[in-house]
Amino acid sequence: MTETEPELPRGIALAWGVAADPQRGPKREMSVERIVETAVELADADGLGAVSMAAVAAKLGFTPMSLYRYVSAKDDLLLLMQEEATGIPPESHLDEEGWRNRLRALFEAQVLVYVRHPWMLALPITGSPITPNSSAWLDAGLASLENTPLTSDERVAVALSVTGHARWYGMVLAGYAEQSRVTGLTPEEVSARESALFDRVITADEFPSLRRAIDDGVFVATADPFRFGVERILDGVESYIAALDSGEPHVSVDEWAEADSPDVEGDKRVREARKAVRDAEKAVRDARKAERQALREATERARR
Structure with missing residues (x-):
């Protein structure tokens, strides 16, 4: 490593398998992999709040100090849990023809990740994906766009749009699933209950457009607004690619939104x-x- 290269944080180093092994501890009975798998099991069963170093240690039959020899911080454990639950993108997306079908397949697979592990949605987004599995998903999205005239910046933008929409979709599905678990209602009954609550408080005078949507039954409709949305994202990309193929210039948006200091x-x-x-x-x-x-x-x- 040169002087200008940053040192990998321990959590990321653990994810890539390049962190130093603990010098002592119950090596035969414990490993980083087993710790992470146990933590994921706890989160899948009872949510992220059920995960602590003490809870993981108790489930494994060891003391919390034993875990700290392998995973030295709770944040590192959360990062490794996210990496484990994310997994790698399914090979089946490669069977699809064309960039659009491949991105759609990746979108649907990402939604399933959030549905299976809804606690992931409670983890903050702190930057670009640097762990192996997260990088594999971004790589798959970029590879799907490899034979298009899009620039590298544009390919990243498209891949992030699809990924972001999948996260938002997963968040809504997880919310409905949690309501179903708590109330004992079916997803359809949860939607009907939500529509009834809107019906009580939304007036045509104050929110005329939303009132019309409620009266049209949008909250109890069987149509999937998120699949509709991702298709429109892909429509836009397809239209942009067609414009590039016909000789139109690339469009660049260089300014990021900025908050006050x-x-x-x-x-x-x-x-x-x-x-x-x-x-x-x-x-x-x-x-x-x-x-x-x-x-x-x-x-x-x-x-x-």
């Missing part, structure tokens, strides 16, 4: 001003609601 965000006067804005916006909404109610009552009186 921590110093600005933490400034007391800025926080107070933003709170005042929120309070004023709420007051305006309440005033408009009162106005609409008064107009309805006045109209009824005039009719009488």
Whole structure:
């Protein structure tokens, strides 16, 4: 390693199998792999909150200090759990013809990962995927676009769009599954319950477009909005590729969205001003609601 090369964090080094082995400990009975598999089992059964070094150690029959010889931090364990649950992309996506079909197959496989391991959705996104399995998924997405005229930047953008949509889809499916588990209702019954709750609070005066959607039965419809959405993403990519093939130039968006600096965000006067804005916006909404109610009552009186 040269002076300019950063040292791999231990969690990432463990994922790649290049971390130093512990010098002592119950080596025959324990390994990083066994620790991670046990932690994943706990999370699959009872959620991420059930995972702690003490809980994993107890399930394995060892003391927490024994685990720390192998996985020295909880964050490293979470990273390795994510890597284990992510797995590698299915070879079956390679049987599909064309970039679009391959990306669709990868999208559906990624959704299944989240459905099988919903606790993964509680893990924060802290940067680009650097672990082997996460890298394999990104590589598969890029490889699917290999024979297109897209630039490397554009291929990454497309792959991330599909991956992000899969995560959002998995989050919604996991939410419905959790509601079903807690309430004992079927997914269809959960949707009906959700629609009924919207029906109680959404008025045509305040949210006219959403009210029309509710009246049209969108929350109890069998149509899958997420598959529809990913198909439209792929439509856009297909249209862009066709434009490139016909000689149109590449489109570049160089600016990232930027938040204010921590110093600005933490400034007391800025926080107070933003709170005042929120309070004023709420007051305006309440005033408009009162106005609409008064107009309805006045109209009824005039009719009488």
